[in-house]
């Protein structure tokens with residue numbers, strides 16, 4: 365670390381690694397779950413950056429440390445804060461609200477108070493690590509107040525915010541008692557990035573309807589507390605993966621060998637279908653399993669020729685909606701396996717674990733059909749990983765229209781996950797796809813995924829931050845203020 369701090373500081377709820385303390389007090393670090401780390405890890409690796417985030421365990425005071433070229437600065441959360449800020453406001457209020465209220469959001473004032481307090485702690489931690497004029501990149505819905513809080517502490521910084529999940533239509537966002545405070549928090553950033561154009565449009569419409577700011581275009585002007593003008597950009601930057609690295613991983617002899625072993629362990633069926641998700645109600649896991657069960661019932665497939673592997677990695681296990689989902693999924697899997705399984709042929713291989721990347725690459729290679737059936741999903745990087753792994757142009761991707769990935773991956777078989785009959789036909793189409801069609805589709809998919817990789821995403825975002833940051837520095841240096849009649853409102 366330099367004496368004056370870092371030129372790039374990433375701030376996210378979790379650090380890229382999770383602390384696990386077992387019963388005997390033994391400490392280990394594992395890769396954090398989810399798409400955010402998948403995307404950001406290659407961006408910050410060896411970039412001499414600092415990463416501010418929570419260790420994933422409550423009540424742990426951990427000194428900052430270096431990990432593979434990144435300086436990790438842990439933010440401490442008490443058990444009560446984990447319950448109210450992380451499990452409560454982030455994952456039982458914002459998460460369901462931002463995902464089409466698939467589960468009902470809970471609104472509790474005590475959770476909101478804790479969310480504010482924890483966001484302020486993250487803002488202070490980021491301010492501490494940032495060099496003069498540094499770029500601070502804040503991530504995701506858990507930290508929406510950080511941009512404005514950080515700007516108050518450090519007006520010299522260039523602040524970007526990226527929302528990894530959908531931003532809801534105004535008619536849903538309107539439900540949130542603290543909707544105005546959330547907008548003010550986000551508007552502290554110079555650039556606010558979203559996965560899809562619809563997300564950015566939803567955000568700008570909320571700004572338009574709840575403030576006096578004219579946010580009709582992607583770049584608009586606001587007036588700061590001290591009367592200065594500031595430009596804000598709010599637009600889509602679809603996130604991706606380190607496609608080349610994933611492609612390379614899938615080509616290694618070890619991964620190819622492991623893929624063969626997996627098929628053998630599954631009994632060498634004609635068709636292997638695969639689902640890979642965090643065990644989350646937004647992912648449409650129940651819908652997918654229902655479809656597979658009905659296909660068995662209709663005898664359009666049999667367990668001997670078509671098996672389903674469902675990786676459901678543990679997630680947010682203290683939140684009731686997630687506990688309910690786990691129970692529902694496991695009952696459904698048990699019922700289908702009991703009804704249709706045979707000695708030597710399991711219908712659904714249900715794996716409630718997380719796996720390292722090389723095992724994931726082998727699973728993707730072993731699967732003829734990848735099933736992504738989310739009911740709402742910011743992007744879905746699993747779909748992109750599957751495509752990056754299929755270097756021999758085989759395999760078929762079934763993709764929900766309700767994912768951000770659907771905007772780009774037009775070579776997939778698109779499904780509406782609520783249309784069970786439509787999904788049944790799509791699964792069958794994918795399972796029996798002629799090799800020539802599969803090659804044609806996969807070539808198209810790979811063109812997109814290999815070209816639009818995570819480094820392109822990061823550069824697009826950070827380049828925009830330079831443009832807007834320069835513009836705002838120029839405003840500041842010229843001491844430009846807006847005329848009192850301008851149609852803007854003060855932002856804290």
Ligand code: F6P
Nearest residue numbers: 378397398399400401504528529
């Ligand atoms: O993008 C959604 C997100 O919350 C990310 O921040 C994270 O990568 C992933 O889901 C996993 O969630 P959690 O940190 O709650 O386990």
